[in-house]
Amino acid sequence: MKHAQTFEIFLIAPPGLEQSLWKEARAKGFPSARYTTGGVTLKGGWEDVWRANLVMRGATRVLVRIGEFRAFHLAQLDKRCRKFDWAKYLRPDVPVRVEAVTNKKSKIYHAGAAKERVERAIAETLSAEISDEAPVTVKLRIDDNLCVFSLDTSGEALHKRGHKAAVGKAPMRETLAALFLGACGYDGQEPVLDPMCGSGTFVLEAAEIAAGMTPGRARSFAFEQLATFDGDAYAMVRATLPAPQRTSLSFHGSDRNAGAIENATANAERAGLSDNCHFRHASISDLQRPEGDPGLVIINPPYGARIGNKKQLFALYATLGTVLSERFSGWRVGIVTTDGQLARSTKLSFLPESAPIDHGGLRVKLFQTDPLP
Incomplete structure (x- = not known):
């Protein structure tokens, strides 16, 4: 080489x-x-x-x-x-x-x-x-x-997987979503639900992990333009990557914005995940527990500094907490937000807070629960 x-x-x-x-x-x-x-x-x-x-x-x-x-x-x-x-x-x-x-x-x-x-x-x-x-x-x-x-050696930032063309307001980057999923202990062996899914980033990342899909499979990289690049050796590296596997798990997203659901559905189709990812136009109060074993609910809700007025969000978080407490026994919850007061207005019992994390110029934290009673 x-x-x-x-x-x-x-x-x-x-x-x-x-x-x-x-x-x-x-x-x-x-x-x-x-x-x-x-x-x-x-x-x-x-x-x-x-x-x-x-x-x-x-x-x-x-x-x-x-x-x-x-x-x-x-x-x-x-x-x-x-x-x-x-x-x-x-x-x-x-x-x-x-x-x-x-x-x-x-x-x-x-x-x-x-x-x-x-x-x-x-x-x-x-x-x-x-x-x-x-x-x-x-x-x-x-x-x-x-x-x-x-x-x-990457060129375009690695969150650009090559198949997510449709995004909405204040999207979660795929790289950040993958790390938050990992921080929640997600390993591809359980279902995932995002009730404020936007363009579906959490849902799609979770489904790709479960299916063993290679995140960079559909894009090119800057290293292909270097003097050190060896096309035959690179083809051999790609050939050694594990093949995607079928999974019986289902991944769910919902959002009150019909356009977001259209985007998420289109993104799932481009990624080859339509069979396992299910998106529904619904508000938080209409959220229903999927059939089957419990898993992880992970959410990147609005938090005032990002979208809208924070004072109007306490009722939304309170409704979210009530719905999860009443309908999602056995499920773990991860909430990404800048504001601990908003998170605590869910009345959920959180584990110790994470360190602050940069997200789009804001400092967010991941609030997690054990399996809900």
Whole structure:
């Protein structure tokens, strides 16, 4: 295989969910995984990079560290960038974009000037086009005068699975939904219901996990545009992925917005999940317990700062709590919200709160219950 090597791979996690992503990485066969601030690090080669992009449900992106050196001023950065072996990783016929961040501990503190030096070095030594719309991104982080270079091997963020075209207002990203499901202990062995399902993200993620579907099966990645890419070896990696399996479990979503139900139904069909995912136009007060064994109710309800006025939401949460308490004995509940008062207005008995998690510029928490009495 081209350029066989081992390096540091970084899986980006939504802040606050690093441990959930670490657990997933270990479960997906990455034994060297370690969690740290902002994500999970592991050691591996290009086949591990390809597989991580394909199989990791919770990772936002997969980065590869390709080199580092110290630089104390822009001229030194420029000189050392020109000596860097860009051709080992980048193709001259594929446009490149550069992103740079720095901090006050570094002599080079102007990120824009650093970005320009790297762009010029790549353009003049590799003859590659520099473009803000490029499919390949080189990331530079300068911390305490150490310049660390990474490649974004994912391209589009990994929540873009390739089959969810229809979304509504304030959607839950697939990556975040997968990590919340994992944090609730979901492992694909029980039904899942979302009574405020929107475009169906929680329901579809749960169904895909149960069916053993590969999240990246229907999309392409930036690593396919790198000099290190080996199409035959990548085909072999894809061939080793487990085949989807039939499941007898059912997954349910409802929403009071008829347009959301249309979107969710269309998304399920595109994902090949129509047989197992059932969506219904209904309000919370009309929510009915599905037949069969209990499972997990998981909800991303409106919480004021995101949609509408929070003061009008207490009655909604109270109704939700009443319906779940009266009709869902044996089911566990997970509620994602920014506001503990709203969550507690359900009158449900919650386990200790999770750490705050970034979601669309807001700080949310996951409120969970044991099986309801």
